[in-house]
Amino acid sequence: MISIQAVTKNYGQKVAVDNLSLDIAAGEFFAVLGPNGAGKTTTIKMIAGLLRPTAGRILLCGHDVHQDPISAKRLCAYVPDQPFLYDKLSGLEFMNFIADLYGVEGEVRRKEIDRLVDLFNLKDFVRELTESYSHGMKQRLVLAATLLHKPKVILVDEPLVGLDPHTARLVKQVFREEARQGASIFMSTHVLSVAEDFADRIGIMVNGRVIALGRMEELRRQADLDGKLEDVFFKITEGAQIPSHD
DSSP states (O other): OOOEEEEEEEEEEEEEEEEEEEETTTEEEEEEOOOTSHHHHHHHHTTTTTSSSSSEEETTTTEETTTTTHHHHHTTTEOOSOOOTTTSSSSSHHHHHHHHHHHHOHHHHHHHHHHHHHHHOOTTTSSGGGGGOOOHHHHHHHHHHHHHTTEEEEESSSTTOOOOOOHHHHHHHHHHHHHHHOOOOEEOSOOHHHHHHHHHEEEEEEEEEEEEEEEEEHHHHHHHHOOOHHHHHHHHHHTTTOOOOO
16 A cells, blocks of 8 residues: 655755645555646655655555665556656567566566566567657556566556557556556546546645545535536636646
C-alpha cells in the first residue's frame, strides 16, 4: 500500500504539493486528476523516490521511500508519460536488463518475458533496437517491463499518451487486473473517462492540494451534481486558481 503522510514539496517559493496526506490500499486503483501544474507529477515522482519531499514522508508497503529506498523500490514500478529506453538495446535486451535490476532469474524470467511479449503484442519487433521504435511501441515495451517483477505498487503518469485505441484498451484492462491481484495503482491522467470507468477512487488536485476525494457517488455529492465525471470535475474546480504549469 501507499501511505503519503503530510507531504509538502517546495521549489523555492513555489509550493508544488501542499501538506498532502493520502492512503492507497492494496488492490486499489486510484486516479488523480487536475490541471497542469496541480502537483500530480511531482507527487508521483516523490512516491517513486525520484524527488525528496520538503516535509513529510512516504511509505510503500511499510518501507520509507527515503529512509529505506532499496526495499521500497523493489516493490514499486514507475511508468512516466515519456518512455525512456536505451537506444542501442533491443526490446528483449531491455527487458532482460530490467529483470537483472529486480533479480528476476531463470525459468521465471523466461516465462514472464514470453508472457508479456505476447500480452503486449511485441513479438514482431522485440529483437530490434529500440531506437527504431515509434512512441507507441516504446510505451508498450516500458509497460511490459514494468510488470516483470510483479510490483505491489504501480505508479503511472499519463499511461495512454501515444497509444492506439486497441493498445489503450489493453493497458486499461491490464492495470485493472493488476489491482484485482492486489497491486496498488496510482495513476495520473487527463483522460477523465479512464478514471471514471476504471478507478476505485478519484482525487481531484489543484494547487498542490486534493480538493475532492472519493468514489464517483461521493464526488457527485460533493459537486451536488448527478452527472458524468467531466461535469463533476468542472463543477468542483470551478473558481479554483489554475496554475500555468506542472
